[in-house]
Amino acid sequence: MKKNTLIAVALLFGSVVSVFGQNKVPVYLDDSKPLKERVEDALSKMTLEEKIAMCHAQSKFSSPGVPRLGIPENWMTDGPHGIRTEVLWDEWSQAGWTNDSCTAFPALTCLAATWNRDMASLYGNSIGQEARYRNKNVLLGPGVNIYRSPLNGRNFEYMGEDPFLSGQMVVPYIKGVQQNGVAACVKHFALNNQETDRNTVNVNVDDRTLYEIYLPAFKAAVQEGGALAIMGSYNKYKGQQCCHNEFLLKDILRKEWGFEGVVISDWGGVHDLNQAIHNGLDMEFGTWTNGLSWGTSNAYDNYYLAQPYLKLIKEGKVGTEELDEKVRRILRLSFLTTMNRNRPFGSFATKEHALAGRKIAEEGIVLLQNKNNILPIDLNITKKVAVIGENAIKMMTVGGGSSSLKAKYEVSPLDGLKKRIGSQAEIVYARGYVGDASGSYNGVVSGQNLAEKRSAAELQAEAISVAKSADIVIFIGGLNKSDHQDAEGADRKGLELPYDQDKLVSELVKVNKNLVFVNISGNAVAMPWVNEVPGIVQGWFLGTEAGNALAEVLVGDVNPSGKLTFTFPVKLTDNGAHALGDFPGKNNEQTYREGLFVGYRYADKQKIKPLFSFGHGLSYTTFEYGKVTADKKELTADDKITFNVEVKNTGKRDGAEVVQLYITDLKSSLPRPVKELKGFEKVALKAGETKTVSITVDKSALSFFDDKKHAWVAEPGDFEALIGASSSDIKTKVAFKLK
Structure with a gap:
């Protein structure tokens, strides 16, 4: 075997070898070294052109690596419910493979309706194995956009109307996927709640609603789930496209939440070179995204983050600081997925x-x-x-x-x-x-x-x-x-x-x-x-x-x-987005006039009886709830409180019940929903069996976002913990205080 071949093999597998007098392999290929050190070492060895290449697509679903350094390509795949069939390199047409028929998993609306974190973990791990087997290192999902209107054509891909439930279900899904050496790319960040005019509509929403309703599931995905990637959404917010939105991507995602992963554009979601450079986007994907190269053979070279970006750097009009940050994050993704020698091999359609x-x-x-x-x-x-x-x-x-x-x-x-x-x-x-x-x-x-x-x-x-x-x-x-x-x-x-x-x-x-x-x-x-x-x-x-x-x-x-993870209204005007708003907007402007009052929050406020309530679901057996108790009467700011309730299966069949905890703030300086979901547990009970269900919360479950202070606030005072079988079927409650 020739000398350069041996070195290439050594580089590829990251071994510490000595070949013809060569010493250890480069730091970036030594997975015993700290991740940041490996990233910096690889970055220092890359040319300007190699860095630019990593920031944009080279085909419908892939972006370049650095072959010279043994850094593989990144391969993306739809979607949240199964691994999409292979398409041609530069077309949406089928590639004609005969071995890419996947397992189709239930839609995410169904997963969320299990109210079972273990099912979310099973789902994530299973689909992660399928993605890994097909050698995809980024799964474009799951989706956690909030169910605002029952007319949104894409609601079936999401997890319902409640931010707490969505956050609880997305975290184990992400962990399940990523244990296979595949990155979960959580989407669509943010406020992607309609398909009409989705590429041009500008969403107007107050900060409090943004933070309390539309961001918590994304925050959980980042801070609890450790998501390695986030996908921007098509729509605008504050007049900027969300795929390069300064407030969303830099101020919130990076600075407030400490996200270290990669921000990927939705396909064709990039519209402005300057914003794409400076506002937190890392990787540009799509079809003819600059609108100038339709049908050309080198369309990917004309993407915003391709030759146009390189040209600005070479002309001295922009520096390379932002580019290096993008590439650092992409390298981190590669080291944790395609270059992780311990990632399993996966399995497919089993x-x-x-x-x-x-x-x-x-x-x-x-x-x-x-x-x-x-x-x-x-x-x-x-x-x-x-x-x-x-x-x-x-x-x-x-x-x-x-x-x-x-x-x-x-x-x-x-x-x-x-x-x-x-x-x-x-x-x-x-x-x-x-x-x-x-x-x-x-x-x-x-x-x-x-x-x-x-x-x-x-x-x-x-x-x-x-x-x-x-x-x-x-x-x-x-x-x-x-x-x-x-x-x-x-x-x-x-x-x-x-x-x-x-x-x-x-x-x-x-x-x-x-x-x-x-x-x-x-x-x-x-x-x-x-x-x-x-x-x-x-x-x-x-x-x-x-x-x-x-x-x-x-x-x-x-x-x-x-x-149910969303409310079934009797009629459309029983939904806040339609009763108070003009869904799907006018003149490319959509204002969320219902504010916080989405789904059951609106039904509670207006005292509307839904067709079927959030959290509703029957069984072939029956359940009896005892009286809920709290382990303390007062909660201090640094403590936790546990609520306990006995649940008995009073029927003749084994079954499972979802015990739901809602919190009511009895007096607040700002308007609040009548109640909000802040905990749940699914308990399996044999016929005649009784179990005690315990749900623990801290002051975060009592907090609201004060947009004037731009901070989460938990005001001392009186609260109630409500235990129910749905948002409209409250069985028992107990009062407590926050000191």
């Missing part, structure tokens, strides 16, 4: 990952209504089941935007039910309505042929005929991932169900009262027929094992334990 997704799906499905105990399906007396609705057969892993997946397989709800009960009861299917017959997105094709020649009237007549003769009707409808539904790039046009589903549900329940509506969606929908339909299930987008998980809940093999 049975274990499919079962992990199935377990998450089972825990996230929410039983919203169960009059007359219509569920679970009693297979001892049920001889014929009518399954109705396009969503019973339509694949949901394809489409929706950047989270679209080429799944190894996807079990439909109809197939899941056939597999589970087909040998015990007759299952008859009727489509009922035609929604979206297409099955492709960016070249990923579902393979389904959902073309339909029959008229809407014929489809409805068939559904009614099938329903009449059935013992129970399972209507599987809701939304899909088409434009103006649950999809990136466009918001919903209204709260109602599409494709005349409301009319069909109303007609079906007239001929068969034993009707269960399964809502497949990542968003709340209106239900004008709610009083007539006894069974309602929130079924989410459940991924690869969707049908199996749903069937197990419907027949009672799994006792549902999911809880």
Whole structure:
């Protein structure tokens, strides 16, 4: 072997060797050295051109390393729900691989609905293993933007309306991903709460609302989760694009939170060279982002942080201090991911990952209504089941935007039910309505042929005929991932169900009262027929094992334990963004006039009864709460207080309950919500079993952000701790003081 080859091998593996008189390998390749020392050593060896190259993309999903120094490329991948299929180097078209069919995990709305931190850890670790196996070192997710309006087309990718819950669920997800030597890139920072005019809309929000509602989950991701990367959002804030926003990226993210990781632009989210240099952005990705190079072969060289940046430096118009800071952070990312010799090898599309997704799906499905105990399906007396609705057969892993997946397989709800009960009861299917017959997105094709020649009237007549003769009707409808539904790039046009589903549900329940509506969606929908339909299930987008998980809940093999992470309003004006605002804005300006009062906070303030409340979710068993007690009557500023409550499973089935702690400030110098979620625990209980649930908080749970002082404040005085099964089902409370 030639001398230079031996040295290259030694460099690549970071070994301490002696080759033809050479001494130890460079410091930057010696992983026994402190990380900062390695970064500085590598930086000192790089040319100006090599530094510039690391700050921008070289293909749709990769950026250069430094081959001369043995520093690998960085490879990104969508998305938060599964590892996206390979595309061509410089096109969105499919690369045509035959081994990139992934596990599709449930959407993040479903994960959050588990209210189970262990499920978030399992999710993160599983998807991290898949990313690692495909040699991706940055996973573009998870998303933690707050559910402000039920019309946001991208809500299904996020974790609901509450900042505390989102923060609690994102931290174990991040840690799970990153233990595989893959960076989690938390998105979209910040205030990305609509898809309409997403690249141009300027968000106006007061500092208190920003800090209390829209930033806490990102802060938890950084300070508790240790996220290695953050993605900027498309929209503007304070008139600056968020991908190079001085207040968000420098003042808050870097200075206040101490973030040491990499800030990555959303694809095409960079608009200004000077701001991109000076305002905290590190890596620029996208398509023809400077708007001048459409179709040119060297488009990436023309990105803002490419040749234009290099030209300014060479002309002496800007220095290299900002560039060195960017490269330091990128090198840190590389050393912790691609150059970490101890990172595991990962695994891909395995049975274990499919079962992990199935377990998450089972825990996230929410039983919203169960009059007359219509569920679970009693297979001892049920001889014929009518399954109705396009969503019973339509694949949901394809489409929706950047989270679209080429799944190894996807079990439909109809197939899941056939597999589970087909040998015990007759299952008859009727489509009922035609929604979206297409099955492709960016070249990923579902393979389904959902073309339909029959008229809407014929489809409805068939559904009614099938329903009449059935013992129970399972209507599987809701939304899909088409434009103006649950999809990136466009918001919903209204709260109602599409494709005349409301009319069909109303007609079906007239001929068969034993009707269960399964809502497949990542968003709340209106239900004008709610009083007539006894069974309602929130079924989410459940991924690869969707049908199996749903069937197990419907027949009672799994006792549902999911809880809603956002409020279902009766009508759109029961939501603060629509009652007080002009969603999605006018003239590219959107003002958050509801302020702090998002979701259940608005419903509490206005004393509005929701269709279904935040935190709501039923079980096939029943739970009884004892009286909550506190371990002390007064909380000092440097102490903690623990609340204890006994919970008993009073039914005949094993089950799990989510015990929720809300805090009320009885007197405050500034207006505050009636109550705010500040703790929760999911407890598994066997039939007849009692357990004591303990939740501990400190003064941060009592604090609000004083925008005049620009500081978090906990005012001495009287508080109440409320223990509930949802935000509207408070079981017990106890008073305490902050000294």
